[in-house]
Amino acid sequence: MTFSPQLEARFEKLLRSYPPGRQRAALVPMLLYAQDEVGAVTPEVVEEIGRRLGVSTLEIEEVISYYSMLRRTPAGKHHIQICTNISCMLLGAEELWEHACRRLGIGHREVTPDGQFSLEEVECIGACSWAPALLVNYDYHHHMTPEKLDRLIESLRKPQ
C-alpha cells in the first residue's frame, strides 16, 4: 500500500526520532497519522506499518485496541467529539450531546448514512475552562450551546 509523499516524509522524520534499534517507538504515531490519511486503521495499514517496523500483526492489534482514537472503520468527514466530562457536564454538555444525537440521527461512534458526520462522546479534551467543548476532527470549539452546534453543523454541511 502507498501513502502520500507528505505522510512518507512524516514517517521518515519519525523513524529518525528514536534511538537506534528502537524504531517500534514510532508505532502509535504512525498508526494515528496513517488513520488521518486513510480514514481508519485498516488491515492494509496494519500490514504495511508492521512490515516497515518489523512488528507482528498481533502485536499491532494489541496496541490498537488500547488507544481510543484509533479506529477500525472510518469516521464521518466531520467527526464531532463532544466532551461530557465533569466541567463540561456542569455547563450542559449532556444536553448538548443529546441534542447532537437527535439532530444528526446517530449515536455514539455512529456515522450518518451520507458519511458526512459522526459522533463520539469523549472524556476531557483539555478545554474545561471554556466548557462545554467539542472537537471537530482536530479543531476545538469552546463555549458550545445547542444553537451554536446547529450553526456549526450547517456551516460544515456546506460544500467548501
Next chain:
Amino acid sequence: MLYNEPSPLEVRLLTRRFGLPNSASIETYLATEGYVAFRKALQMSPEQIIEEVKISNLRGRGGAGFPTGLKWSFVPRQSPKPKFVVVNADEGEPGTCKDRVLMENDPHQLLEGMLIAGLAVGAHTGYIYIRGEYRYLIEIMDRAIEEAYQHGYLGKNILGSGFDFDVYTHTGAGSYECGEESALLESLEGKRGIPRIRPPFPAVVGAFQCPTVLNNVETFCAIPAIIRDGGAAFAALGTPKNGGTRLFAISGHVNRPGVYELPMGFNLLRMIHEVAGGIRNGKKLKAVIPGGTSCPVLKAEECDIPMDFDSLARAKSMLGSGGVIVMDEDTCMVKVALRIMKFYAHESCGWCVPCREGTLWLKKLLTRFHEGQGRRSEIDLIGGLARNMLGRTFCPLGDAAAMPTISLVEKFYEEFEAHLDGKPCPYEIKTAVRV
C-alpha cells in the same frame, strides 16, 4: 491565542508573553529575555543548576507535587547509557487545561526548560509526549523546534558550547492512563500504556530503559524563570516549600472561568470570587474539587484555604494538577460521583484487578443509585469498595478513582440518602443546565 481575559490579580511569570504579538515565535521570545536562562545555565555546573531548582521550591505541576530539584538529583551522574528528558504533555486530568495554553502561547519557554534540564542531568535528547487530541499543538511545537534549530538553540554544539541537544514531539492516541509516567514511557516505546512496577523509578530506568527526567509541561516552563532570576526569587512568590506561581484552570459554575496564573498559596475563596467573578446566577457555592477529578472534594465551608500542596494535604485533599472545579448549590453530588467514576472506569487500563473491577462495579452501583434504585446498605458499600482500591494497584489511577468517591460519600452522605427507595434525583436526572 487566549481563551479568557486575564485577571488583574494574576502574577504573570510563566504567562508573561501571553498576548504579545506572535508570542509563539522565536523572535518574540528572544526579544523578551528568551534563552537568557539557558545561556546562563551553560556557565553553571550541573550541581549548581540542580541546587538552584532545589532552592526555588518548585514542585511538580503534573499532580503529585514532588520536589523537582530532588527528582533531578536522582538521575545517576555516571551512566554508560544515554539519558533522556521527557515532557508529559498528556494533560488528561479532567478539569485541567493549562499545559495547552503554555505550549500554544509560549512553546520556546518549554524548549528552554528542557534544554536546561538536559544540561543539569547530562541528557542530549528530549521527547515531548503530547496527547493525540492536541494535534495543533504538535504543529506549534514542531515549528518552534525548527526555529530553535535554525537559530542554533538546538542541534550539535549549541552556541559553540559543545553541548548537543535534540527535541522530538511524539503523539499519543487517546488514553488518560498514558499521562501516568511509567505508562507514558511504555507508550513512548510503541506499546500499550500499561504501568511499570516501581522501583526502579524513571530517573534510573526510564525512556528506552535509560535514566530519564520526566516532568509536566508547566514544571519545565518554570525552569527558565528560576535560572534567570534565581531560585530564591521564585520561592519568594509562593509559600514555604511551595515555590512560585501556578496556572490554575478554573471551571464549572463561575462567572469567569479560565486559566489564571496566581501565586502558590492564593486563597481559594478569593480565587472563586475575585479572580473568577463569583458563582453564576447569584447561586451559592456548594463544593470545589481543587486539583482535577483525582482530588477529594472540599465543601463550601472548607474553601477558605491557601492553594498550595501542604495546605490542601492538611485539609485531606490535594492540589493535584491545579484544575479547580467549582460547583453551585444545584449540583447533584451523586451525579458528580457517577460522572467521575464513569471516567475512571473508561480509562482504567485493565492491568490491575482492584482498579479494573472496582471502577466498573462502582460505576454500575452509582448509575443505579442516581436512578433512585439505591439501597441504604449500599451507601457504605460505595465508600468501602473505593477504600479497598486504595494503595492496591500498580499505578495511582485506582487511588485517583477512589479518593474523590470516598470524600463525596463522606461529605455528602445525605445526598446519597436522598436517592434511596426509588426517589427521583432531587436535582432532576441531570445537573442543572444553564447554557
